[in-house]
Amino acid sequence: MTMSYWLFKSEPNEYGIDHLAKDKKARWDGIRNYQARNILRDDVSVGDQVLFYHSSCKPTAIVGLAEVVAEGYPDPAQFNADSPYFDAKSKIDAPRWVCVDIAFQAKFKNPLTLAALKKMPELSEMVLLQQSRLSIQPVTKAEFEFILRTGAGKS
DNA sequence: GCCAACGTTGGC
């Protein structure tokens, strides 16, 4: 079994790295995009490493590291009429949306801002820089290791 | 707040 690497986006005023550091573990729910759903359902495995990215904030940046601790299962929020993630078209016996659980690993001492990432030739192929809207995206081993080596300095 | 990119919906 090979370990894979991912980048998960989150808006820090909704749920940021400090929330995850405090909670230790979180359900990564509310993903309502089919491409992202397919990745969660088919490709994300326990033990995979996750770069935690803050979007829609200043500055946008990779801010920490997490690990997958539970692989894809039906997102309970899709069945909860009170949830903003409720989906009336999703059936219990044929769930449309999937979530995973992640655990906090580290908060980077030096977050790698999007502006900085764009300047690094080693990262020019990163999905983040190609297809910015995807909220769950693959990261290559080389990119992952480069990012940890370059910016991180775990705190 | 604006706008580009792109995903989704629905009429035909």
Added chain:
DNA sequence: GCCAACGTTGGC
């Protein structure tokens, strides 16, 4: 199955 209209994401 195409495509126009519309909605959402997310950087700036």
